[in-house]
Amino acid sequence: MFFTSGGYQLHAARHASGGSGPPVVMVPGITTPAAAFAFAAERWTRSAAIGDVYVLDMRGRGLSERTPSGTHRAGDYADDVLALIAAAQIDRPLLVGHSLGARVVAAAYARVPGCSRGVVAIDPPMSGPGRRPYPTGLDVFVGGIHDGREGKGVEQARHHYPTWTEEQLVSRGEWIGSCDEVAVVESYSWFHLEAFEPIWAEVPAPALLLYGDASPVVTAPDVMTLQQTNPRAAHHAVAGCGHMVPWDNLDDTTAEIERFLTTTEERAS
Secondary structure, three states: OEEEEOOEEEEEEEEOOOOOOOOEEEEOOOOOOHHHHHHHHHHHHOOOOOOOEEEEEOOOOOOOOOOOOOOOOHHHHHHHHHHHHHHHOOOOOEEEEEOHHHHHHHHHHHHOHHHOOEEEEEOOOOOOOOOOOOOOOHHHHHHHHHHHHOOOHHHHHHHHOOOOOHHHHHHHHHHHHHOOHHHHHHHHHHHHHOOOHHHHHOOOOOEEEEEEOOOOOOOHHHHHHHHHHOOOOEEEEEOOOOOOHHHHOHHHHHHHHHHHHHHHHHHHO
16 A cells, blocks of 8 residues: 655555454565565464554655655655554554664654554664664675666575575565665664664553564663663564574564453453
């Protein structure tokens, strides 16, 4: 579906579910268009605990319009999440985000808690002012975009992610070239100019931090920091994962989201 946010035409992929659970709005990472997350969205729609899944093409990715420089902070993307919920009339979805998307959904939920029934932040970037840099260099992201546009996206994905399934490799390789370099460069810059902790501190319950047990992005000291920053939030390490948690262990990621939803609904009833 297409919708408008701030005067820009954006896109979200809707995956219909046969389940009776609440809807999910998913925001992927910095170079993951919605189509490259379809493997996980389709898996979630087969869960009885999860309803329809909407995956956002963040501005400058996939089928969404490119936006000018200066419009790629977490708050800008959070505006798009809120606009999607309003345009599609999605009734209190669960907000889920991975990497950059984790920062985005946390910002959206902190800003308008009533828009959602809760938030799941998966391996958010912990770089920021005075902290270590993000472990993947900007050149890797930009190089991946160029490779995708030159028809080498699948080959590049296979090199970087040898344990992924063929579906995961092909979808990433075919869509990464759609990412706008301005959007990626500015988003990456804000990884280092904007800390995640102040956003996380404002997130109300129910909230869940998921992170890879071997992630270089969210380390054990980072988890302790986030626990102290927001003791209202639950946290869980997903086994056998680096930073790309849903790709590395989709079954356990799905199970944790299902468990979080079930627990949240039980407390609300």
